[in-house]
Amino acid sequence: MTFNRLRSTALVAGILLMAGPALAEPLFWSTQAKPVEETQRMREQVLAGFPGGVDYQPSDEGPWITRIQAEAQAGRGTIAVLGGLHGDLSSLGANLVDLSGIDVSAVGPAMVELGRLGTTEQKYIPWMQATYLMVANKKALPYLPAGADINALSYDQFIAWTKALAEGTGGPKFGFPAGPRGLKHRFFQGFLLPSYTGSTVTEFRSAEAEVAWNKFKELWKYTNPASTGYGFMQEQLLTDEVWVAFDHVARIADAFNQRPDDFVAFPAPAGPKGRAFMPVLAGIAVPTTAPDKAQALALVAFMLKPETQIATLRATNFFPVIATDMPADMPPSVRASAAAIAAMTGAADALPALLPMGLGDKGGQFSQIYTDTFERIVLNGQPVRAVLDEEAAVLRALMIEANAPCWAPDAASDGPCPVK
Structure with missing residues (x-):
């Protein structure tokens, strides 16, 4: 022995x-x-x-x-x-x-x-x-595209909605947590990119990823430019600075609890690979x-x-x-979020994209790659293909250094998760 x-x-x-x-x-x-x-x-x-x-x-x-x-x-x-x-x-x-x-x-x-x-x-x-959700002021609902189901939106429908809001109200009404304290990287890791690529890591620089980033550039046209300073989106929702937003359920709770009749929670949109979400x-x-x-x-x-x-x-x-069913004595934020979470996780096209795993103390560096990619492509207007190629090299080196295998939705790997 x-x-x-x-x-x-x-x-x-x-x-x-x-x-x-x-x-x-x-x-x-x-x-x-x-x-x-x-x-x-x-x-x-x-x-x-x-x-x-x-x-x-x-x-x-x-x-x-x-x-x-x-x-x-x-x-x-x-x-x-x-x-x-x-x-x-x-x-x-x-x-x-x-x-x-x-x-x-x-x-x-x-x-x-x-x-x-x-x-x-x-x-x-x-x-x-727990997860992340979209939330909308009910004043935004009349601007939804004809025939659209708020619980089953595509990214194209979502962009059309934000465009209609901007044109109908005189300014962009979508808010995104792109500030220093915002969880923007989770949106890219767990929602946008997997919805178009079916991957968080392996297909980082794929043609489908290029499409995803171009879609987000289109969405950014109808996003409140002050979003680069936003942290917790409940603050801007409560002031009516934005009418539609994305954030963690804990960071939108006050909007529902203070004005329970004014807001609705709903799943993030779906792309060609499914309705990706980060549980x-x-x-x-x-x-x-x-x-x-x-x-x-x-x-x-x-x-x-x-x-x-x-x-x-x-x-x-x-x-x-x-x-x-949520009991009547639960906070309004819980009742609203639970219904949206159930719709998202139970959707036929649901695609869970897990939090990064196996990175040890390099988790922050991993997230920074997605933040840098966003800033270079969306804020600085650099060419999507060139940025993806360069950031993919950084991501590949990091995965090898961390010796981190793939996690869902990427297929399991022997050794570090590959970046094609």
């Missing part, structure tokens, strides 16, 4: 000794809901209704993965259920039970597919999510070493019940992964 195996076995033995006799409560080992207040709400408001109770224990990512690996190496463990972001779970596929027997029909199929981790088995079940997706899984698999599977199914999903939203501010 190797030293590492001995050390791992000793670690698990120590855990079992500290735990004492087997507990009736299943251990829910999670990287989420770590703040003390959220942890308490998870225990008292979300999990108290599970028969026999649940031992919910949050952990930082390092100790979380160390304990999982130790139990897997020892061949036995105390963890019943794992909770974590997609990136937390993505490396654990071989150590997770197939959850295909659990009903996930209420979850959007694109998100269910992410939980398969590139296999034919359901390695984790989507649990909760911050957490999942729930069962390790192969779970002491009572039947009990663990029951807990996973419990987490998908509508009432549990609503309780989780109250406890964590993460949204349900299923379409469900």
Whole structure:
């Protein structure tokens, strides 16, 4: 037996000794809901209704993965259920039970597919999510193109809408968070480019990416020029400086909460490859070493019940992964955002584009490439093809230096994610 195996076995033995006799409560080992207040709400408001109770224990990512690996190496463990972001779970596929027997029909199929981790088995079940949305003042709705469905817009329809708004109101009414504190890079990484290329990294300099950037240049004509100073878009929505905007759900909340009757949330537009969106997706899984698999599977199914999903939203501010009615006492921002998120994630053309993974401390450099590309093409008017070729070389070098494999929607890679 190797030293590492001995050390791992000793670690698990120590855990079992500290735990004492087997507990009736299943251990829910999670990287989420770590703040003390959220942890308490998870225990008292979300999990108290599970028969026999649940031992919910949050952990930082390092100790979380160390304990999982130790139990897997020892061949036995105390963890019943794992909770974590997609990136937390993505490396654990071989150590997770197939959850295909659990009903996930209420979850959007694109998100269910992410939980398969590139296999034919359901390695984790989507649990909760946050994301980014579009929001519009209801005064903008009469300017929609004829026959357009606000929950199923294309980029061409969206551009036509912003053009009609600018011409009909005497000035551009679309606002974009392009300021220093704005999340503009997430729009390019998770929405615009994947909608046209089906990729975030590999097709960065493709002909389809060139089309995408030219579309955004067209959209920029009808974008409020003050957008280069915008951070949180709720501020400009509330002053009526803009009537339509894109931002993270947390950064548009005040608009709905202060003037709930004036705004509507809706999904981002779709391009030729689909309706790309960037979920911050957490999942729930069962390790192969779970002491009572039947009990663990029951807990996973419990987490998908509508009432549990609503309780989780109250406890964590993460949204349900299923379409469900919002209680009347939820804040207006929650009710509006939940409906739009359900429409986006459940759309037939939904295309999840995950947050960057595997970059370590180089995540900021990765995002800066997209910001630089935007500034060079859109703000400075440099040729799209030349900029993409030059920035692709920077991106390729970064992926190699970070040794970061591809993430969805790019196909899995052996080694660094390639940039064609």
